[in-house]
Structures are given as structure tokens and as C-alpha cells.
Amino acid sequence: MLLLLQTLVLLLALIISQEHESIAQYVPPYTTMVSPVHKHTDAATPLYSVQIDTLWEITRITHTNFLIDIDAPFIWHDCIPQWNKHPLTCPMFRLCVSPVSCEQSQCTKVRNSYSYKNRSCPPETNTSRLPGSGSCSCPINVMNPFTKSCSQALLNYDNLIVSTTNGRNPFSAFVVSTLNAACAPSSSFKLFPANVTGVMALSSSPYAFQTFFNQAAKRILALCLPSSNNSSAPGALFYGDGPYYFLPHSNFDITRFLSYTPLLKHPDSFGYFIGINAIVIKGRSIEIPMNATTRLSTTKAYTTLRTDIYTRVVKRFSKVTKRIPLAKPVAPFSLCFRTLITNGTRVGLKVPDIGFSLQDGKTWTVSTANSIKQVKKHVACLAFVDGGATSDEDAIVIGTFQFEDNLVVFDLENLRFGFSSSLLRRQTSCANFNFTNINTNRSLGY
Structure with missing residues (x-):
């Protein structure tokens, strides 16, 4: 009996080891990713968001619009940090993520990577704690790009999903996992367009979104903002060095x-x-x-x-x-x-x-x-x-x-x-990328 148990444990360990090895060696089929970009005219001035998929309750995927900010030091959005993240424990229609503890080195690294000198910023202390664990959370400051007001968010580990592309169409889903972002209160999004509930950091910061891609994607961002707010004809944000094709130039990079x-x-x-x-x-x-x-x-x-x-x-x-x-x-x-x-x-x-x-x-x-x-x-x-x-x-x-x-x-x-x-002088526009997904079975690459 003891020998049988030992054999089962050994087989289980081998299976887990092989799964981890395949995860570590995973390479997406293309070196470029793409996300749709939308124009919003319901704010004081026109603004633009990038549509990113997020994981709700581990298995449920939904679209989230993040304001495009090429100055922001890290990603922040409307979510709930939760120590014991299990299905059905997250409130309905809310995104729950895993928090970073103040005792982890990542908390200090992120805090030391940026500096907001605004007097409205509260002190970043290690006294706050979340229900469900004795661990302290990691408060960090976020700044509204319009009001310039400062508020406090909690650093977390996030999973965001983008699509790989062959330059002509989206190909398959790719999960950018365990990146550092922050959960901010809803009050932090004053003057944001409706249905925009996050800030996508695309700056040169070490914690900007593109830094969490593997080396194959490179640190290259290509942004094409649409001139129309037609949601069915979005612009495009590419991560990686291309190629990029816009109709009718289907064979012209x-x-x-x-x-x-x-x-x-x-x-x-x-x-x-x-x-x-x-x-x-x-x-x-x-x-x-x-x-x-x-x-x-x-x-x-x-x-x-x-x-x-x-x-x-x-x-x-x-x-x-x-x-x-x-x-x-x-x-x-x-x-x-x-x-x-x-x-x-x-x-x-x-x-x-x-x-x-x-x-x-x-x-x-x-x-x-x-x-x-x-x-x-x-x-x-x-x-x-x-x-x-x-x-x-x-x-x-x-x-x-x-x-x-x-x-x-x-x-x-x-x-x-x-x-x-x-x-427009080249007989195309930013709304002419073909977002028809050529792979209906969206595979998640971890």
C-alpha cells in the first residue's frame, strides 16, 4: 500500500513538472499582439481606450476598456483585491484579483520605481489589511490624469488577455499573467468616459504593460487612433514589431x-x-x-x-x-x-x-x-x-x-x-485593421 502511494505521488510530481516545463517553454505563434482602440466623445474632450480582456472568477472572460496613458507608471483599474480568490466569492460583475503583500519585495520595488510629488498624495503605509488574511496589503498612489488628484490603490497580481496577430487578423488569445497592476476605488475615475474603468500604462516605466510580454514581442508599441467613435470600426494598438497590414493594403506592411x-x-x-x-x-x-x-x-x-x-x-x-x-x-x-x-x-x-x-x-x-x-x-x-x-x-x-x-x-x-x-493620404485609415478573428477556438497561452 505504501509503495502504491509513493508511486502515485511520483507520477503526480512528474505530471506537474512536465506541465510547468511546457508553460515555461510556451512561445506564442506570432511575435506581435493586437488590441482594439476606441474613441470616446462623452467626456469633456475626446479620449481613447484600449480594449483588454480580463479574467473574472478565474474562468469567465470579459472586455474591459482602459484609458490609454503613455505617461502612467503602472496599470490601475476598478477591481477588488481578494486573498482567498475562489469562484462565487467575488461580487457580481466585479473583477477580483490577488493582492501583493507589503512584506513582498515587489511592493518596495514598485513604490521605488515612481514618484508623485503632488501634495494631495497620501502617505504609503503598511498598516492596511484585507479580510481573509493576516497579511498587510501594499498601498500605492495613483493620479487621475485629468483632475491631477491623488488617491490610493492596492498593488496586485493581474492576468490580462490580448490577441496574437499575423499582422492581418487577430489569431489567438494570449494571457499576460502575474503582471503588477493596482486596484483603485471607483472615485478615482472622475471625468473618465463612460465604461472606461482603468488606466493602461504604456510608458517607458519598468511596470508598463508591454514590459510583461516575453522577449519575442519586444518593447515596441504601435498606436493607430481612429478619428471616428464608431465602435464597430476601432483603431489598433500593436505590441511588437509587426508587420501591420491595413485594408485595402492587405499585402503591404x-x-x-x-x-x-x-x-x-x-x-x-x-x-x-x-x-x-x-x-x-x-x-x-x-x-x-x-x-x-x-x-x-x-x-x-x-x-x-x-x-x-x-x-x-x-x-x-x-x-x-x-x-x-x-x-x-x-x-x-x-x-x-x-x-x-x-x-x-x-x-x-x-x-x-x-x-x-x-x-x-x-x-x-x-x-x-x-x-x-x-x-x-x-x-x-x-x-x-x-x-x-x-x-x-x-x-x-x-x-x-x-x-x-x-x-x-x-x-x-x-x-x-x-x-x-x-x-488618409495613403488611401487607408486607423479603422481599417481587420479584427475578424481567424481562429474561432481562442487558445490561452500562459
């Missing part, structure tokens, strides 16, 4: 449209910065001071220019569009134009391109679709905003309106930023 410029580092920030030497409008260059920083943002709707730069841009743009009738300004814009309706059809404005002349000699071209915003039936405005004269802020912040229907790539492998300029 869209990365061929990309130009690159260096990504610059900035003290005390996980965000992305590039160098702009001048803003060029119809052959005339508006020089940018050498010490002026340019930040890329997914939470600012429109490109913001420091007052001294903004004034010169508006003056030059007014001069080259002087034949277009002016309209009364509509906040937050100061230069607006009348648009005409002919035979029931709006006649689009034709204005010169705006060029961001980059430090390495490349030019990021901003066409009419990304420089002129239709704000009323008969009014369209130059979609650049006066950021004020404050000298300690970034002189230029490039916002999401200028990203729409442009493929932009954050390449942390090679420390460079890729940009396509408008895809």
Missing part, C-alpha cells in the same frame, strides 16, 4: 510609411519626448528655442503650444489662410473659419500643411485632417491650443487629434519614435 526620430529622455518622467527645431507653415519656419521640450500625450486632446510659440503659429497660419472667411472663436481655439454648405454637402477647408521639423532633419507632416477641427455646423478651427506662458512646463505637447489616422511607433528597443503622417 504599413511600416514602410514610417520615418523615425530619436526618443529623448526627460528627468522624473516615464513619458515620451522628441526634439522639434521648428514649425514650418508654407515655407516659413517658426524656430523653437533649443531648451524647449516636446512631449507626446494621449490624454491631451489637442497640441498645446507655449504662448510665445502659439502666437507666432497663429499669426503665420492666419496670413496663409487670409482668403478664408473668419468665424467667431470657439473655446479652446482662437482661430476659426466659416465652412460652406453647397447642395447639402459641407465643403472642406483646404489649408497648407503644418510641418514639425525634427532635430534629425525629418519632418512630421500635419495635414488638414489633423490641423482643422470641425466644431460646429458652419465653423472649423485650427486645432492647436494656447498652453500659457509657464516656463517650467513642456513648451509643446502633441495631443491626440494630431495622432488620429497616423501610425505612431514607440520603439524602446532602439529608442526611437516612428510616424507615418496621415494614412
